[in-house]
Amino acid sequence: MSSLKSFFKTxxxxxxxxxxxxxxxGTQFFHLAILKDIATE
Structure with missing residues (x-):
C-alpha cells in the first residue's frame, strides 16, 4: 500500500x-520568436 502511495506521489x-x-x-521559444522578429525588421 505504501509503495502505491509513493508511486502516485512520484x-x-x-x-x-x-x-x-x-x-x-514555451517561454524560450517565445523569446526566440521575438528576437527573430526584431532581427528581420
Missing amino acids: LKVEKVYRRKFNLIQ
Whole structure:
C-alpha cells in the first residue's frame, strides 16, 4: 500500500516538473520568436 502511495506521489511530482519544463521551453521559444522578429525588421 505504501509503495502505491509513493508511486502516485512520484507521478504527481513528474507531472508538475513536466509542466514547469514545458513552461520554460514555451517561454524560450517565445523569446526566440521575438528576437527573430526584431532581427528581420
